[in-house]
Structures are given as structure tokens and as C-alpha cells.
Amino acid sequence: MELAALLGDFTVRTVALGAALVGVVSGVLGSFAVLRQQSLLGDALSHAALPGVCLGFLVAGSRQLAPILAGALISGALAALLVLVLTRTTRIKTDAALGVSLSLFFAVGTVLLTYLQRHQGAAQAGLDAFLFGQAAALVPSDLRVIGTVGGVSLALVALAWKELKVTTFDADFARSLGRPVLALEFGLTVLIAVAVVIGLQLVGVILMVALVIAPAAAARQWVKRLEGMVLLAGVFGAVSGVTGALLSAAVRGLATGPVIVLVASGIVLISLLLAPGRGVLWQLVQATSQRRNLRGHRVLVDLYRLAQDHRDPAYPTEQGMLDAYFGRRSAHVLRRLERRGLVERVRHMPEEGTHWVLTDVGQEQARTLLQPFGERAEGPATRREAPAVRPESEAARREGRA
Amino acid sequence: MARRARGMEGTMGAGPPLVSRGQADRAAAMHEPAFALHVEDLTASYASGAVLWDVDMNVPPGVLAAIVGPNGAGKSxxxxxxxxxxxxAAGHVYVFGRPYRRxxxxxxxxxxxxxxxxxxPTTALDVVTMGLYGRLGWLRRPGRREADEAHEALALVGMDAFAERQISQLSGGQQQRVFLARALVQDADLYLMDEPFAGVDATTERAIVELLKDLRARGKTVVAVHHDLQTVATYFDWLAILNVRLIAQGPVRDVYTAEHLRAAYGPRVVLLGGASAAEQGSVPAGVDAGATEAAAPGSPDTPERRAAARPPGD
Known part of the structure; x- marks a missing residue:
């Protein structure tokens, strides 16, 4: 199907809009989850939502989104509570407590789901779509529920923006300002749970956490402010959601959740590799050019010191000697310096081989490089010669500094 | 009071009274803004046990006060x-005569x-602006005026050039300066600083000392947790020595003595060119010539110190 035709289809538009909503909300709240290092809590929340989904279906008697989401939120909250109780009262650490709680609730949910599918017609209701997500199952009334809940969540974040930011960055300082940090942290956790729950139908309980974490983790790579991170994570979330939903709507037999997660993971991968400043490739390029620069500096300084030792600014240094000083072949470094006009080749009869001298610019640069090192820079020179016979400029610089 | 005085005798033998004069008329001082910070019968605990036991502390306005004590003494x-x-768990805190929340x-x-x-993900300027959140309340957003104030505060600590720098790109000393700028922008009367000199280079340390002196000159009060016994007498003029209980408090020249430090850090604290505090007896390691010679205590977790850190009745 062509994209235009696809978007002309009412069902597909519904699906795309729903996916965009879910993506934005989970991207925004996921940013806080990532910064608060609560990513795993998101995973526990989404797996633990399954029994709640089933119970919501049982209570409502049909597949209506609102009671199902309420059930999911409640069972997610219970799971989070279990984590809290386990870490507070036993010696179990948080990661283990999360694992225990997650698997317990997910097992209960799976038992309930398989039972309901045999006996209560849950199969017809498409309840199993909550495992891996089914975009096509989204109907306009679902959209209203998702839109309302998600919109309220986003509005709350916008309203308490400063407070959420300062609490996430520096909780003790927020307390010193009199902010109700505990209430803010609790509210934020509830909102993260909401973000997880509204995406369940689309992405499924197993992979929903990816849509919370991935856009935020990717956005973190590109920005230097929380404002930017939250906005970009919202965009990444929406892009992943819409792309995944459209693909799975266009191709029969593609479960929506995994496709959305694949798109989001692709964005993460690109961000990890390419983002300026934090990206792996970017850092690699930086490190390489840094090393290249340092090598150039090293050779310049060696040439300068040799010239100083021979009390002759134009002292022609043999390339082999430079190699020895430098500890490796210096030919390519010298060629680069030559291109930048810092060194010149000279012939020095009767000796064989290329000799090099610093140009005026090169000398100037070598002096600049040595400046921060202070005494150490003059080390060899001071040992060997009296101040009076030091090259003119060098003596002047020392006096100026003294 | 009596209980603490007895407890002290056990560890220190005879000596000058440990309780500073402010305590005598404590009842009178309780609700008077005679003290910038007045802490009364403060007891606090974590799951691991008591970390503060019945601490009474007074800091008069306009001083640079240091809180020293071994690790786990309850300073933070x-x-x-x-x-x-x-x-x-018990006790009260008064700031300029009234509860903190007011x-x-x-x-x-x-x-x-x-x-x-x-x-x-935030910039130096953004962190400093957080100092104004208290004034802004919940709904108002920082605007041009707040940005100007934050820039000014950054300039005071020599960091305005780094205003837009991502905070992860700052050195430890620069990060500390950003934190101080955030406090400056709050324009407070009492500054509470938890180890402002920790992990900063010599330049930043000097800059912070100048900043503290400037605050004092403007009539502000500073209470700082400090770790370096060698500099405490030169940087600060008021001192509280803490080890779960309050060992001593008062002007540095009265309180910075071998005896008091021994009570806090155990007998192995070394003062004045290598002689241990135990040998020194009550010779003051005070603010004069020898003060800068006083070395930091030995290993941070000696048995003596742990013993000293145990509250009475434990």
C-alpha cells in the first residue's frame, strides 16, 4: 500500500494518531525515568500490568480500554509496592526485587490470560493483543481514552516542570526550598506508570518498556538541556510509534510492538554512534585528531629544543634523529607540519638524508606550546648553557615573565 | 546537659567546661534571633543507628563557622x-529564632x-537559576531578570564564561563554584555548605575562601562542614567539633585545642609536628604559629573513633 493511500484510510489514521500520542507521552515521561535510573521499574510496571488487564476485562465484561487501563495501573502499582516492601524489609537489593515482582505478576497474568481465552471468549476480544501489541485493534474510543489520559499527564508535567527538574537533579536542594519531594517523586512514578499503561494495547506488555526507555536514551545523546531532551524524546517516541504502527498495519502478520521497538532501537543505535559530543564515532574521530595534533606538537617541540641545544634557531635536524627522539617514524608528521608551513626541508651537506628546520611560524608555535609547562620546557637548555648565550627571543621571554 | 557533661568526663578527664557560654542562657536564647542557627537537643538516626545524639549548637550571626569531626560523625x-x-528523631532547629520552614x-x-x-542534561546557568525557584514559587517561570541574576552570581565565582557549558564538561572545582553561585543567587542570610572544599584545586579553594570572607563582610553567616584540620583555624572563626555528640563549640581560638580534637578523633590525632594529642595534653593547637602544622587524623576508621562515635546507652 502506498503511504498516501495508507493515510487516507480511516483505521490507519486512527492507529497512526494513537501511536503518535503514545510515543510522545512515553518519550516525555521516559526521560524522567531514564534520568532517575528507574528504567527497570518501567519494565516491572509493564509486565505487572498483565493480570490487571485480564481483571479489568473480567470486571467490565467486554474489551473496553478504560477499565482495562485502570486494572493495569492498579496491578502495576501493586507490583511497585511489592518491590518497595521487599527492599525495605528484606536484604534483597532493588534489581532482584524488581525481578521477583516482575516475574510473579507476569506469571499470574499469563495464567489468567490463557484461562480467559479458553473460557471467557477473551480470544475473540483480542486480549492476547496485549502481549505483543496490535495496532489494528485500536478504535476511535480507545483514542479518546489515550488522548485524555496522556494529555492530562503531559499537562501535569508542564505545570510542575521546574519542580520536577530540580527534584530530579538535586532532591536535597529541592527539599531545602521547601518542595514536597516525596510527593513529587511519587507523582512522577505514577505518571511513568500511566505512560507505560496507555501504550500496552499498541506495543504489548513485554516490549512497552522499550518505548519508554529508548527514545529518552537516544535523545540524551543529542542535547545539553532537559527541555531539549524531553522534546526530542517525545519526537523520537512519536516517530517510532507511527512508523511501527503503519508498517504493521500495511503488512499483515506483523505484530506492532516488536516493529515499534525495532524502529526505536534503530534510533538509539544511530544516536549512540553519531551524536556530536557523546556519540561513539564522534568521540573516536575526536580522539584520533587529538592524537594527531599531539604528535605534531611533539615533533615541533623536539625540533625547537634541538635548535636550542645547538644555540642555533636554524639548526638543521636530521630526520633519523627526530625519529629517535619521537620514538617512531616521524616522516608523515613532518609532512603534515610542512603543509601547514611550520617546518622546512633543507639540505645539509655533506650529510645524507633530509634535514628539517623550524620556520618562524613554527618557532612561534613551539614557544606557545611550551609556555604552559613553565620551567620544564627550558629543562635541557638551562642545564647546558648559561642564560647569557640563550637565543635572543628566549631570554627576552624569560625576563618578561620574571 | 548533665548527661553529656558526665559522658565527656569519661573520655577527656578534667579540663575546661566543654559547653560554651551560649548554652548557659539557653532558655533565654531559644526564641531570640540572637543566633543565626540554634539547634536544640537534636537526635537523628538512620537505619544503622544514631548519628546525632542530643546535640545543642549555637552559631551567632556574622561568623564563618566550621563543623568538623571524623567520618560518620553526623556533620552532613x-x-x-x-x-x-x-x-x-527528637529536637528542634531554629534559624534566626524561628523554625526553618518559616x-x-x-x-x-x-x-x-x-x-x-x-x-x-543541564547547563551551569540553568543550575544557578534553580537557586531562584524558591522565590518564583510553583507557577512562575524564570525570565530575563532571573537570567541576569544567575549570570551575575556566576561572574562572582569567576564562571560566567561557562554559563552555557554542559555541567558534565566542568571540572570538580568548577562544579563546586556553580553550586556556590546557586547559593549566592538565593541572597540568603545563612549559608549551609556541605564540604565546599572537597575535591577542589588550590585556586578554587582560595577563591572560595575569598567568597566566604566577602559573605562575612556583608554580615552573612556561613556554616560549613569542613574536613581539613590544617586549614580550619585559618579559614573559619567559629568552630563546632562533632562526633555524634557535640564535643565543643565556640570561637576557633578557644575550641581548636588538642584536647577537643582528641575527644572527637581519638587519641591518635597528630598535632604539632608529630607529637600525638595524647602526649600534648591540653596544649592548644590553636590559631597561632603551630596551627597550620596540625595534621589530619590518621586512618578514617580507627577503633578509638568508632568507640567515640557510639552514643551513650548504646
Whole structure:
């Protein structure tokens, strides 16, 4: 199907809009989850939502989104509570407590789901779509529920923006300002749970956490402010959601959740590799050019010191000697310096081989490089010669500094 | 009071009274703004046990006060109790004669630099602006005026050139300066600082000392947790020595003695060119010539210190 035709289809538009909503909300709240290092809590929340989904279906008697989401939120909250109780009262650490709680609730949910599918017609209701997500199952009334809940969540974040930011960055300082940090942290956790729950139908309980974490983790790579991170994570979330939903709507037999997660993971991968400043490739390029620069500096300084030792600014240094000083072949470094006009080749009869001298610019640069090192820079020179016979400029610089 | 005095005799033998004169008329002082910070019968605990036991502390306005004591002595906990980040098990805190929650606007708190994640996506300017959130309340957003104030505060600590720098790109000393700028922008009367000198280079340390002196010149009060016994007498003029209980408090020249430090750090604290405090007896390691010679205590967790850190009745 062509994209235009696809978007002309009412069902597909519904699906795309729903996916965009879910993506934005989970991207925004996921940013806080990532910064608060609560990513795993998101995973526990989404797996633990399954029994709640089933119970919501049982209570409502049909597949209506609102009671199902309420059930999911409640069972997610219970799971989070279990984590809290386990870490507070036993010696179990948080990661283990999360694992225990997650698997317990997910097992209960799976038992309930398989039972309901045999006996209560849950199969017809498409309840199993909550495992891996089914975009096509989204109907306009679902959209209203998702839109309302998600919109309220986003509005709350916008309203308490400063407070959420300062609490996430520096909780003790927020307390010193009199902010109700505990209430803010609790509210934020509830909102993260909401973000997880509204995406369940689309992405499924197993992979929903990816849509919370991935856009935020990717956005973190590109920005230097929380404002930017939250906005970009919202965009990444929406892009992943819409792309995944459209693909799975266009191709029969593609479960929506995994496709959305694949798109989001692709964005993460690109961000990890390419983002300026934090990206792996970017850092690699930086490190390489840094090393290249340092090598150039090293050779310049060696040439300068040799010239100083021979009390002759134009002292022609043999390339082999430079190699020895430098500890490796210096030919390519010298060629680069030559291109930048810092060194010149000279012939020095009767000796064989290329000799090099610093140009005026090169000398100037070598002096600049040595400046921060202070005494150490003059080390060899001071040992060997009296101040009076030091090259003119060098003596002047020392006096100026003294 | 009596209980603490007895407890002290056990560890220190005869000596000058440990309780400073402010305590005598404690009842009178209780609700008077005679003290910038007045801590009364403060007891606080974590799951591991008591970290502060019945601490009474007074800091008069206009001084640079240091809180010293070994690791686990409850220094940071004391500050957290003051700002309400930790609820004490017992006791009261008064800031300029009134409870903290009614004096928040007069207090600036500088947490330990390592207590936050410096990889948080924000800029130096943004962190400093957080100092104005208290004044702005919940709904108002920082605007042009707030940005100007934040820039000014950054300039005061020599960091305005780094205003737009991501905080993870700053050195430890620069991060500490950003924290101090955030406190400055709060324009408080009482500054509570948790180890402002921790992990900063010599240049930053000098800059911070100048800043503290400037605050004092403007009539502000500073209470700082400090770790370096060698500099405490030169940087500060008021001192509280803490080890779960308050060992001593008062002007540095009265309180900075071998005896008091021994009570806090155990007998192995070394003063004055290698002689241990135990040999020194009550010879003051005070503010004069020898003060800078006083070395830091030995290993941070000697049995003596742990013994000293145990509250009575434990």
C-alpha cells in the first residue's frame, strides 16, 4: 500500500494518531525515568500490568480500554509496592526485587490470560493483543481514552516542570526550598506508570518498556538541556510509534510492538554512534585528531629544543634523529607540519638524508606550546648553557615573565 | 546537659567546661534571633543507628563557622536536619529564632558536590537559576531578570564564561563554584555548605575562601562542614567539633585545642609536628604559629573513633 493511500484510510489514521500520542507521552515521561535510573521499574510496571488487564476485562465484561487501563495501573502499582516492601524489609537489593515482582505478576497474568481465552471468549476480544501489541485493534474510543489520559499527564508535567527538574537533579536542594519531594517523586512514578499503561494495547506488555526507555536514551545523546531532551524524546517516541504502527498495519502478520521497538532501537543505535559530543564515532574521530595534533606538537617541540641545544634557531635536524627522539617514524608528521608551513626541508651537506628546520611560524608555535609547562620546557637548555648565550627571543621571554 | 557533661568526663578527664557560654542562657536564647542557627537537643538516626545524639549548637550571626569531626560523625546529617531533608528523631532547629520552614527564604543550602549526577542534561546557568525557584514559587517561570541574576552570581565565582557549558564538561572545582553561585543567587542570610572544599584545586579553594570572607563582610553567616584540620583555624572563626555528640563549640581560638580534637578523633590525632594529642595534653593547637602544622587524623576508621562515635546507652 502506498503511504498516501495508507493515510487516507480511516483505521490507519486512527492507529497512526494513537501511536503518535503514545510515543510522545512515553518519550516525555521516559526521560524522567531514564534520568532517575528507574528504567527497570518501567519494565516491572509493564509486565505487572498483565493480570490487571485480564481483571479489568473480567470486571467490565467486554474489551473496553478504560477499565482495562485502570486494572493495569492498579496491578502495576501493586507490583511497585511489592518491590518497595521487599527492599525495605528484606536484604534483597532493588534489581532482584524488581525481578521477583516482575516475574510473579507476569506469571499470574499469563495464567489468567490463557484461562480467559479458553473460557471467557477473551480470544475473540483480542486480549492476547496485549502481549505483543496490535495496532489494528485500536478504535476511535480507545483514542479518546489515550488522548485524555496522556494529555492530562503531559499537562501535569508542564505545570510542575521546574519542580520536577530540580527534584530530579538535586532532591536535597529541592527539599531545602521547601518542595514536597516525596510527593513529587511519587507523582512522577505514577505518571511513568500511566505512560507505560496507555501504550500496552499498541506495543504489548513485554516490549512497552522499550518505548519508554529508548527514545529518552537516544535523545540524551543529542542535547545539553532537559527541555531539549524531553522534546526530542517525545519526537523520537512519536516517530517510532507511527512508523511501527503503519508498517504493521500495511503488512499483515506483523505484530506492532516488536516493529515499534525495532524502529526505536534503530534510533538509539544511530544516536549512540553519531551524536556530536557523546556519540561513539564522534568521540573516536575526536580522539584520533587529538592524537594527531599531539604528535605534531611533539615533533615541533623536539625540533625547537634541538635548535636550542645547538644555540642555533636554524639548526638543521636530521630526520633519523627526530625519529629517535619521537620514538617512531616521524616522516608523515613532518609532512603534515610542512603543509601547514611550520617546518622546512633543507639540505645539509655533506650529510645524507633530509634535514628539517623550524620556520618562524613554527618557532612561534613551539614557544606557545611550551609556555604552559613553565620551567620544564627550558629543562635541557638551562642545564647546558648559561642564560647569557640563550637565543635572543628566549631570554627576552624569560625576563618578561620574571 | 548533665548527661553529656558526665559522658565527656569519661573520655577527656578534667579540663575546661566543654559547653560554651551560649548554652548557659539557653532558655533565654531559644526564641531570640540572637543566633543565626540554634539547634536544640537534636537526635537523628538512620537505619544503622544514631548519628546525632542530643546535640545543642549555637552559631551567632556574622561568623564563618566550621563543623568538623571524623567520618560518620553526623556533620552532613546535622545540615540535612536543619533544612528539613531529614526528620530528626527528637529536637528542634531554629534559624534566626524561628523554625526553618518559616525562614527558608533566608537560607541557602549547598549539598555535597558528589551528591548529584553531573551527567544530568543541564547547563551551569540553568543550575544557578534553580537557586531562584524558591522565590518564583510553583507557577512562575524564570525570565530575563532571573537570567541576569544567575549570570551575575556566576561572574562572582569567576564562571560566567561557562554559563552555557554542559555541567558534565566542568571540572570538580568548577562544579563546586556553580553550586556556590546557586547559593549566592538565593541572597540568603545563612549559608549551609556541605564540604565546599572537597575535591577542589588550590585556586578554587582560595577563591572560595575569598567568597566566604566577602559573605562575612556583608554580615552573612556561613556554616560549613569542613574536613581539613590544617586549614580550619585559618579559614573559619567559629568552630563546632562533632562526633555524634557535640564535643565543643565556640570561637576557633578557644575550641581548636588538642584536647577537643582528641575527644572527637581519638587519641591518635597528630598535632604539632608529630607529637600525638595524647602526649600534648591540653596544649592548644590553636590559631597561632603551630596551627597550620596540625595534621589530619590518621586512618578514617580507627577503633578509638568508632568507640567515640557510639552514643551513650548504646
Amino acid at each position: 546529617t546535622l545540615l540535612k536536619c536543619v533544612i528539613g531533608a531529614l526528620r530528626p 525562614q527558608r527564604h533566608r537560607v541557602a543550602y549547598v549539598p555535597q558536590r558528589t551528591s548529584v549526577d553531573w551527567d544530568f
